[in-house]
Amino acid sequence: xxxxxxxxxxxxxxxxxxxxxxxxxxxxxxxxGMYWVRQGPGKGLVWLSHINSDGSITSDADSVKGRLTISRxxxxxxxxxxxxxxxxxxxxxxxxxxxxxxxxxxxxxxxxGTTVTVSS
Amino acid sequence: QSALTQPASVSESPGQSITISCTxxxxxxxxxxxxxxxxxxxxxxxxLIIYDVDDRPSGVSSRLSGSKSGNTxxxxxxxxxxxxxxxxxxxxxTTSTTYVFGTGTKVTVL
Numbered sequence: 001x002x003x004x005x006x007x008x009x010x011x012x013x014x015x016x017x018x019x020x021x022x023x024x025x026x027x028x029x030x031x032x033g034m035y036w037v038r039q040g041p042g043k044g045l046v047w048l049s050h051i052n053s054d055g056s057i058t059s060d061a062d063s064v065k066g067r068l069t070i071s072r073x074x075x076x077x078x079x080x081x082x083x084x085x086x087x088x089x090x091x092x093x094x095x096x097x098x099x100x101x102x103x104x105x106x107x108x109x110x111x112x113g114t115t116v117t118v119s120s
Numbered sequence: 121q122s123a124l125t126q127p128a129s130v131s132e133s134p135g136q137s138i139t140i141s142c143t144x145x146x147x148x149x150x151x152x153x154x155x156x157x158x159x160x161x162x163x164x165x166x167x168l169i170i171y172d173v174d175d176r177p178s179g180v181s182s183r184l185s186g187s188k189s190g191n192t193x194x195x196x197x198x199x200x201x202x203x204x205x206x207x208x209x210x211x212x213x214t215t216s217t218t219y220v221f222g223t224g225t226k227v228t229v230l
Contacts (some may be wrong), residue, residue: 035219044123045158045166045209047219059217062121095165103172105154105213110165 002026002109004096009114016086020114022079022096029077030054033099035107036070036081038092046092049081050099086118124148124210124222131228137198140225142210143191148220150191154213157186157195160224161206170195197227205229 008020022034036048049060049070058070069082079096093113100106125143132138142149142157149155157170168177170186173193183198193212197204210222 037221044224045160045211045221047211047221050219061218100168100171103154103175105152105219106156106168106171107158107211107219108168108171108177110167112165 004098004109004111006094006096006111006114009094009116011117011119012086013120014086014088014118016118018083018086018116020081020083020094020096020116022081022111024077024079024098027098029072030074032101033104034070034072034079035097035099036068036079037095037097037107037110038090039095039113040089040092043092048094051079083116086116088118090116091118092116121148121214121216121218121220124212124220126208126210126222126225128223129226129228131230132200133230134200134202136200137196138200138227140195140197140208140210140227142193142195142212142222144193144212144220145191147216148191148212148214149188149193151215152213153188155186155188155193156211157184157193158209158211159206160209166209200229202229 005023051070071080095113096111097107098109100108155173158166160166173188174186
């Protein structure tokens with residue numbers, strides 16, 4: 001079964017750090033670009049970061065540039081999001097998303113999400 | 121990059137058709153044919169329903185269709201069913217090599 005399972009969310013104080021992980025299974029992870037997307041409470045979806053299949057190219061939303069870093073380990077079929085200097089407004093459900101194999105700019109398969117709460 | 125503009129809500133009776141608009145700019149929707157649509161039932165994972173403006177993934181109902189004109193993309197749902205009640209988001213690739221989502225539309229089946 002094709003699956004993306006996020007982990008690493010939780011409660012963190014403002015200014016703190018977290019590393020989210022996304023374990024992929026059921027498909028050849030190294031062949032796909034990957035994304036992180038979040039949804040704050042009562043808000044819409046927001047794209048955060050993208051990484052290409054071999055990890056050599058990344059892009060980030062201006063709103064998180066310098067604080068959130070996407071990376072991947074193809075040997076472990078795992079995607080990461082390192083989150084530093086966290087703010088209350090970073091509170092959200094964070095989704096790991098697989099890119100579409102043929103369409104280069106489509107977020108195809110979504111994980112169930114992991115919740116991050118930034119609060120003192 | 122500002123969010124693409126969608127109507128906050130759309131309501132219609134079962135069996136009817138609705139169209140959700142998604143308005144961007146010449147830097148996103150108008151620049152490429154990389155517009156996608158997602159269906160999101162709260163508490164569940166979002167689901168891709170349209171990509172590359174008008175392509176449907178395998179398994180997605182033919183009642184759903186996408187189109188684009190200039191800087192505005194549209195999602196049409198025909199023969200509205202109770203299961204279509206959800207939040208819908210558009211997204212687009214941009215000339216800044218980033219991605220942007222729409223503000224989201226809540227669809228209510230009356």
